[in-house]
Amino acid sequence: MTPIKLEAAMKKDERDPDFATTLAKGLTILSAFRPDRLRMSNAELAEIAGITRPTAARLTYTLTKMGYLKAEKSKYRLGWRVVSLGLPLLSSLRFLQLAKPSVDRLAQDVGGTVSIGVIDSTNFMYLETARANENIWSSPDVGTVGPLLRATVGHALCSLLNEDELAAKIEAIRRKSPEDWKTHGNAFLKGIDDCRSSGASIIKGDWVPETNSVGAPLFRNADGEVFAINCRVPIHRLRPGQFEEEIAPRLKSLASAIRTHAAHAKDDRLFK
Incomplete structure (x- = not known):
């Protein structure tokens, strides 16, 4: 990019x-x-x-x-x-360390990639990524950026914004990528609604071809920054209905567990 x-x-x-x-x-x-x-x-x-x-x-x-x-x-x-520039910031996010074993386990169990991200202007940025071993050369990693508009992690992140913030973000996306907005805007808005109503957004073979992706919101910290998690699995590894019936619920459950563990960590800067 x-x-x-x-x-x-x-x-x-x-x-x-x-x-x-x-x-x-x-x-x-x-x-x-x-x-x-x-x-x-x-x-x-x-x-x-x-x-x-x-x-x-x-x-x-x-x-x-x-x-x-x-x-x-x-x-x-x-x-x-x-490397030293980002280390203090990443080290301050204690919930990433708490979440890592469970994130790693889900990635291995489903044969896919699980990532935690934040908003970076009109993009998302991954702070943590776990993957099935065989995907090591083709999967996103820490520092990867991509469009909020076309990714489930983007839907999940934007679902945590208030209405004024979301309106400003949509306007920025439309100014930067008007053609992409025409193509993907409706799916983006639906994904945000799905995250708010059911806890997750699902995309099949869009931003990354031949993969299904599900994203779920995590939380908003005391500084107003939002965090979300997603899981991406190659379509050829999936049984019919597996993504909706098994993987999406597991990601939502993991998101809930991360919120609980983070709250119990007693990090005063974590939640409002």
């Missing part, structure tokens, strides 16, 4: 005297890297980030000196210091 061009972000902030443009450019460079774009040149980074090549060169030089990038011939990759 291509990051938002820097110019688009800066248009909103060009009149904000407190907006640090150079910092924004540097963070845009770091966010340009993806699993399918591990090494990039200054020219490639400039194109993706929407900045000039000389600007990209100055930023990559600085980020390399600071340890956030590693130079390899004429290209760059992320440096190990980047």
Whole structure:
């Protein structure tokens, strides 16, 4: 997924005297890297980030000196210091550690992938993923991003928003992806309603072809952030009716157990 061009972000902030443009450019460079774009040149980074090549060169030089990038011939990759940026945040989410054994077990039992995610603008981002061993090279992992609009985890996350927040999120999605909204908007709204009424949303072979997916909301923490969980299973592994009758109820049960265990962990920042 291509990051938002820097110019688009800066248009909103060009009149904000407190907006640090150079910092924004540097963070845009770091966010340009993806699993399918591990090494990039200054020219490639400039194109993706929407900045000039000389600007990209100055930023990559600085980020390399600071340890956030590693130079390899004429290209760059992320440096190990980047890992330290996210560690304090992930370590603070105690419920992920509590949930991991059960998440791992469900993934192995159903031969699929189970992930916990949060909202990142008009996308979701996975914070934790467990998978059946044979899916290791083709399944999403921690840090994976995807569209809220087309994924059950997106439906589940948005079901936890209040009506004003949801209206703002829908407007942002429609502005960013008008054609996708025309195609998937009704399913997105239905998925949110399903999560609110029955505790889960089901999609069959949409965002990830040849798989069925179910998403369930988890909770909203004291900072107003929302969390949700989903389970994705290849269609060829499923018996008729198994997904609706067995896997979706198991995911909803797991979501309920995670909420209970998290509440008993006495993390004062967890719930409102």
